[in-house]
Amino acid sequence: MGVVDWILGVLVRGMALGTPLLWGALGEIYAERAGVVNLGVEGMMILGAFFAFAAAQVTGHPGLGLLVAAVIGGMAALLHAFVSVTLRANQFVSGLALSMLGLGLAGLLGRGWEGFPLSNPLPELSILPPLGVLLAVALWALLYHTRWGIILRTVGESPAAADAMGIDVALVRYLAVVFGGMLAGVAGGFLSVAYRPSWTEGMTGGIGWIVVALAIFASWDPLRAIGAALLFGTLFHLSFRLQAWIPPEPLQMMPFAFTILVLAIAARWGARAWQAPAALGLPYLRGER
Amino acid sequence: MRGHVSRWLTSAVVIAVLLAFIPMGYAQQKLKVGFIYVGPIGDYGWTNAHDVARRLVEQQLPVETLYVESVPEGRVEPFIDRLVAQGAKVIFTTSFGFMDGTVAAAQRYPNVIFAHASGFKRARNLATYMADFYQVYYLNGLMAGALTKTNKVGYVGAFPIPEVKRHLDAYALGVRAVNPQATIQVRWLQDWFSPPKAKEATQALIADGVDVFAFTEDSPTVIQESAKKNLLSFAHYSPMYKFAPKQVVSGELVHWETIYLDFLRKVLAGKYSADNLQNVDYWWLLAEKAVEVGAEPGMMINPLFVSRLKAATVKTEDLGTLSVYDLVQKRIAQMSKNPVAFDPFAGPIKDRKGVLRVPAGQTLTVAELTSMEWAASGVVGPWPGEP
Numbered sequence: 001m002g003v004v005d006w007i008l009g010v011l012v013r014g015m016a017l018g019t020p021l022l023w024g025a026l027g028e029i030y031a032e033r034a035g036v037v038n039l040g041v042e043g044m045m046i047l048g049a050f051f052a053f054a055a056a057q058v059t060g061h062p063g064l065g066l067l068v069a070a071v072i073g074g075m076a077a078l079l080h081a082f083v084s085v086t087l088r089a090n091q092f093v094s095g096l097a098l099s100m101l102g103l104g105l106a107g108l109l110g111r112g113w114e115g116f117p118l119s120n121p122l123p124e125l126s127i128l129p130p131l132g133v134l135l136a137v138a139l140w141a142l143l144y145h146t147r148w149g150i151i152l153r154t155v156g157e158s159p160a161a162a163d164a165m166g167i168d169v170a171l172v173r174y175l176a177v178v179f180g181g182m183l184a185g186v187a188g189g190f191l192s193v194a195y196r197p198s199w200t201e202g203m204t205g206g207i208g209w210i211v212v213a214l215a216i217f218a219s220w221d222p223l224r225a226i227g228a229a230l231l232f233g234t235l236f237h238l239s240f241r242l243q244a245w246i247p248p249e250p251l252q253m254m255p256f257a258f259t260i261l262v263l264a265i266a267a268r269w270g271a272r273a274w275q276a277p278a279a280l281g282l283p284y285l286r287g288e289r
Numbered sequence: 290m291r292g293h294v295s296r297w298l299t300s301a302v303v304i305a306v307l308l309a310f311i312p313m314g315y316a317q318q319k320l321k322v323g324f325i326y327v328g329p330i331g332d333y334g335w336t337n338a339h340d341v342a343r344r345l346v347e348q349q350l351p352v353e354t355l356y357v358e359s360v361p362e363g364r365v366e367p368f369i370d371r372l373v374a375q376g377a378k379v380i381f382t383t384s385f386g387f388m389d390g391t392v393a394a395a396q397r398y399p400n401v402i403f404a405h406a407s408g409f410k411r412a413r414n415l416a417t418y419m420a421d422f423y424q425v426y427y428l429n430g431l432m433a434g435a436l437t438k439t440n441k442v443g444y445v446g447a448f449p450i451p452e453v454k455r456h457l458d459a460y461a462l463g464v465r466a467v468n469p470q471a472t473i474q475v476r477w478l479q480d481w482f483s484p485p486k487a488k489e490a491t492q493a494l495i496a497d498g499v500d501v502f503a504f505t506e507d508s509p510t511v512i513q514e515s516a517k518k519n520l521l522s523f524a525h526y527s528p529m530y531k532f533a534p535k536q537v538v539s540g541e542l543v544h545w546e547t548i549y550l551d552f553l554r555k556v557l558a559g560k561y562s563a564d565n566l567q568n569v570d571y572w573w574l575l576a577e578k579a580v581e582v583g584a585e586p587g588m589m590i591n592p593l594f595v596s597r598l599k600a601a602t603v604k605t606e607d608l609g610t611l612s613v614y615d616l617v618q619k620r621i622a623q624m625s626k627n628p629v630a631f632d633p634f635a636g637p638i639k640d641r642k643g644v645l646r647v648p649a650g651q652t653l654t655v656a657e658l659t660s661m662e663w664a665a666s667g668v669v670g671p672w673p674g675e676p
Binding site (some may be wrong): 009013017107110111115116117139191195196197198199200202203205206207230236237239240241243244247248249 | 329330331332333337418476477478479480482483484485486488489490492493496508510513514527528531532533669670671673
C-alpha cells in the first residue's frame, strides 16, 4: 500500500468521525457567538442519537430519524436557553446539568432498544459529510457577511450595545442556542443511524466534550471548524492506527491539549478575531454592567 | 336487618384486609438479594448479562431482588449500606473495582452474606465467583485460524490487564493450533465501553489486512464495522448474532445465573451462611455451563460456516488429523468434563519472546491464570506490562 493510499485512508476515517464533530461544533459556535456557552452538547447528542435511532427503526427512514433528532436537540437546548437566558442562571452549571440529564434520560428511554441493529441505516460517508462542509461555509458567510451575522456577533460581544440598537438580546440568544441544539441533535443522530447504526446507552462516549473543545480550537470560526474537525477525527483514528509505535493516550489527549494551547496563544499574542466573544458566559440584564 | 347487613359487611372487610396481608407477610419472609452493578443495565455487555441472570434468579427461586446500577468503582460502600438498610441479606458486587469496598462492608455487616465477582479477597462472610471465557476464546481461535485467508486475525482489547491478556492468549493459542502461520494483531481501547474507539480500532486492523475479528468491548461495534467489509467476527458476551448473521461465526456467551442459582440455593438450604464462605470460590467454566460457545444461545457455530470448518483439516498430537469442525467438537467435549480432559494452557507453552511459561506436562493454576501478563507467540502489537 502506497503512502498516498495510506494518507487517503486515514483522512477518510478522519472525515467519518469529523462529521459529527463538525455538526456539533457549528452549533456550539453559533450559541457561543451569541454569548451562551452550552456544555450540554454530550446530553443533546445522546438524546438525538436515541430519538434518531428509535424514529428510524420504527419508520424505516434514517433521514426522518435525523429530522427528529434535530427537533429533540433543539428542545433540549431550549431548556438550557430558558435557564441561562431567561432565568440568568450560571451557564456552565446549566449546561453540565443538561449533559447529565440527557445521558440519564436517553439511557432510561432507551431500555429495550439496545441489542438490535438498525434495519435501514444511512451509509456513513454519504450526505452528512458534504452537507456539513456546505453548512459550515453558509454559516461562515452568514456570520461575517450579513446583517444577521453582525447582530449575532454584537449580542455575543456587547449585549448592552445590541440592546441599545433595539435588538432583542434574549430572542437572538434563544434562537442561537436552539439552533445549536438542533445541530448537536443531528450530530448525535449521525452516530446512531450512520456511524454505528444501533443504540447503546452512553454511545456518544464523550464526543460531545470534544465538540466543546473544537468550538474553542476553531476560535469560533465555522470555516476553521472544518479543518479542526478533520484534524481531531484523524488524530482519533491515528491513535489506533499508530498504536504499534505510539501509545494511544497522547494522541487521544491531543484535541484537548491543542485547545488549551490555542487558548493560551490567543490570550497572549492573538488578534482580537481569535479570542472568545467578550460576553461569553455572562447573563445579560439591562442596565447592569 | 340493616344491622345484620352492616355486621356482615364489617366481617367481610376484616377478612378482606386479613387476606390482603397474607401475601405481604409472605413477601416479607422472602430472602432479599441485592446486586450492585458497575455499568447501566442497558450496556448490552457485562452489566446487562448480570441483570439478565438476576431476573432469571427471581423467576426460579423464592427470593426478592434489589439492584443499583452505574455505581462508580471505589464508591461501592454507601450503596451496600443502602441495600442492607433495605433488608438485603445477600449482596453480590459485580465488578473487580468493588473488591476493597466489599471487604470493608463485609466486616461492618458480619451477618450479611457477600459475594464478589472476579476478585480474590475472601472472608468468613465473603465469597468470590467468576465465569471465565478462556476455554471459549481458545475454541473461537481454532475456528478463526481455519477461516482467515490473509493469515491475520485481529483482536480489539479493552484494557491490557490479566483477564483480557488471558483471553487473548487463549485465542492466540487456538489460532496457532490450527494455523501456525497466522498472526494475531492487537489494538487496545483503554475502555470497557466505547463504540467510537472500537470502531476506529477495527478500521485500523482492517487497514492492516486483518480479516477475522474477536474483541473485548461491551458493544457490537466491532461486528458491525467488520461486517460492512464482509469480514468475519466472533461475538463477545451478549447474543450478537443478529448484528451480522452472514459474518458472525461464533462467540462467547455467559450464564451468570448458573452461579447465582447454585449459590442462592445453598444459602436457602442453609449450607452457606455468613460464617463459612472463607474458601468458597466459584471459578466456573464450560463444564459448569457458566459459559457457552456461540453468538446466540443454542447455536454453537453459525451454520453458514460449518462446511468450511469441515473442509479444513488440522493435525493434532492427541487426536491425529481431523477437520477443524470435529476438533472444536472434541475439545468442547473434553472441556465439558469435570475434571477437564483438555486445557488450552497445557504445556509446553513459550511466550512470544521465547520464554517457557508452561512446562511440558503442566497446566496453569487459577492464580497463575488470573495474574497472566505474558503474550502468546503469534501475537503482534503493543503489550503494556509485558514481562
